[in-house]
């Protein structure tokens with residue numbers, strides 16, 4: 027059964043007709059061509075598909091598109107500033123070589139931002155536990171942990187500067 | 190002045206920007222105009238005869254364009270998938286090579302075997318329709334373990350392979366080895382299972398086939414580590430499409446670890462069907478399909494004996510391995526348990542006599558092929574476990590026992606008794622580098638402190654050799670390789686002095702866009718941003734063997750150097766003409782071409798411009814253009830090596846093992862970008878830890894069903910399963926036979942990793958009298974082992 031949904035994706039309002047079985051990740055990838063959000067599994071285990079829905083990280087393979095009706099969704103494509111300046115978490119991943127093949131990266135970055143936003147102070151252990159739902163096969167996590175700690179610090183700095 | 194982005198600089202990656210902003214282009218991100226979708230119907234049985242397939246209902250389902258089965262492929266004379274390495278058995282007979290059809294021909298041989306393909310407007314429609322296909326199966330008994338498959342009454346997979354035996358191969362001098370055992374003061378024996386693994390690159394495999402009627406051209410987009418190899422295998426052997434009519438593109442690829450080397454059925458199916466249906470066809474695996482169709486890794490069962498003299502010097506090693514090849518021969522499967530395994534059994538030690546025999550066996554499981562390390566982790570694990578067992582039985586400190594047997598740097602080049610000749614290496618230096626980093630001297634105190642907390646602490650060592658850049662082509666050819674093992678490169682200077690580098694290597698995480706550009710930028714003294722790397726497209730890159738076996742820098746990088754040499758030679762001639770000097774008087778330094786003893790000089794950009802605006806070139810002597818191509822065929826393997834030390838803590842009440850410290854001291858020859866190399870080592874180590882503690886591919890022995898078919902059951906190492914690592918490397922023993930002195934680093938962590946972890950686990954459990962444990966040392970296994978010993982006591 028098709029249904030019409032309206033949501034805000036990366037700041038822009040979109041209205042589309044979707045099948046009721048369409049997953050949010052399919053909607054993003056196939057209807058909106060936002061292919062930065064990836065699919066790495068079919069059991070909601072890998073985190074390659076993490077996006078933000080109303081500011082919180084969500085595995086977009088676990089949510090139907092119709093459930094996101096009315097929500098604000100941010101994907102990896104929506105993080106950098108309009109002039110191309112990277113979000114501090116994106117910049118930290120680059121600085122600390124937190125990615126290799128790049129496939130897990132969008133989900134990692136989105137999860138990491140949520141983690142930083144919800145934890146005023148992050149430790150290595152908290153990062154490792156917080157990223158438990160995101161699998162990376164390439165990096166061995168070492169540099170991802172470094173990147174997330176640095177990115178969180180940069181985000182906190184930016185938040186302070188804004189206050 | 191050193192180039193800021195040259196060799197040795199920690200240049201941040203150029204590929205990151207697109208990956209970090211969601212602009213990577215992986216195969217499934219590509220959509221071709223008019224594209225439709227394929228769904229593969231797979232066998233639910235491990236072993237069965239297909240008596241009938243009824244597609245009537247499915248064909249009538251919404252959106253369905255076509256359904257094909259094995260009969261359709263056979264009618265079109267589509268061949269099976271080829272195997273790239275011919276092994277000969279001890280008796281000289283060639284290995285058994287049964288057909289490997291892209292879609293089943295009358296029989297299925299593993300759960301997940303391809304039975305039919307449905308092409309429909311959408312993926313959901315194709316999938317829904319596939320459920321309407323009725324296949325009548327006559328279920329046959331299945332066998333999943335290699336040892337069971339060799340039993341006389343085992344179910345037979347292929348009529349062509351009696352006893353399920355593909356080959357019975359051997360290497361080394363049996364008489365010399367037996368003589369060594371006859372004189373031994375000590376003989377230690379060990380039986381090990383090297384557990385089957387599923388590679389699990391995070392990007393599932395995908396393929397898009399396309400056919401252009403106007404020119405009769407095919408294009409295949411695929412998740413491949415080596416698009417040219419796929420073009421050759423699929424074009425020449427499976428579909429009969431000449432190379433100039435077949436373009437293979439491997440765009441951004443989300444990890445490979447070996448599993449994306451091989452030519453898979455789905456690639457041939459979508460390419461062939463694209464012509465039949467007249468539309469581009471996309472297929473993307475779901476993760477459950479990846480588990481059932483990506484080539485698996487490892488799966489060895491081995492008995493080994495090590496002979497030592499009274500001082501602990503190794504005298505001889507005897508190894509007998511049964512290797513599981515799965516149901517069919519994957520592309521390079523046959524070379525893994527032979528030339529990439531048995532040839533590594535000397536490891537870093539002076540063992541003078543080695544004999545290995547390997548039986549390779551068909552079973553009703555997914556085909557097995559190279560997975561990161563491929564044969565070398567199996568060899569390293571076996572040797573290093575044996576060394577630890579020997580140290581314990583004889584009562585020599587395990588570091589001391591290793592020291593007594595390490596090949597000294599002064600013995601290089603060193604000919605092993607198992608065919609390889611190591612060109613360089615300083616193994617003692619690695620050990621000396623690693624020991625202080627782990628604080629070996631402080632270990633007893635740490636063990637006591639852990640014991641006070643009720644925890645068992647263990648320390649484990651592994652020294653390893655990683656033979657990389659398998660080569661040279663003539664030797665590999667004589668050993669049965671059906672492919673060359675060179676690499677190609679083309680360095681194209683543009684008129685404005687920027688460069689496009691075409692490489693036959695393929696990057697799926699290895700950072701070539703950065704490290705290869707470093708080579709070019711430094712050599713010609715140009716900004717790194719002026720260098721563009723092109724790879725992964727047979728229409729653009731002249732040729733290539735791709736990326737696997739840590740060969741990209743050692744072989745692909747050397748091809749780049751060779752092409753740069755040619756560019757420089759040509760540029761010298763142009764400079765000589767422009768500066769009115771003899772070419773022999775032109776000196777080149779950091780991209781400046783200077784007439785010796787003068788201040789007359791030109792930059793490469795000035796020369797490039799002139800090369801393309803050759804207004805006054807003496808055309809009979811000097812050709813316009815500055816664009817050179819090279820093929821590099823290595824003289825030998827390279828031999829990265831290192832020493833890995835792991836410290837674990839085990840909770841005896843739960844059996845949970847925690848890696849608390851891991852040190853890797855490695856020799857990769859010259860290092861181009863330390864940041865990238867460290868990243869490769871980190872990732873490798875975690876795959877090693879994964880094999881040792883977490884990952885295990887399990888089949889039900891009766892039904893042949895894959896029990897660990899998803900991330901719910903197959904335990905992937907996650908961020909909170911592993912620690913941060915301490916790494917060190919030295920560059921004191923560069924490779925002696927390639928122009929960069931590089932050795933490769935891609936598999937090191939995986940090779941040393943699992944052995945170091947398991948030695949640490951067994952060390953921690955030593956007080957219970959436990960002498961060996963098979964991988965993975967899962968909490969349950971550890972807990973059971975402790976319990977069994979406690980009961981016995």
Ligand code: FES
Nearest residue numbers: 066072073075087
């Ligand atoms: S694709 Fe969503 S968790 Fe794996």
Ligand code: FES
Nearest residue numbers: 126130162163164
């Ligand atoms: S960078 Fe490849 S999976 Fe994480």
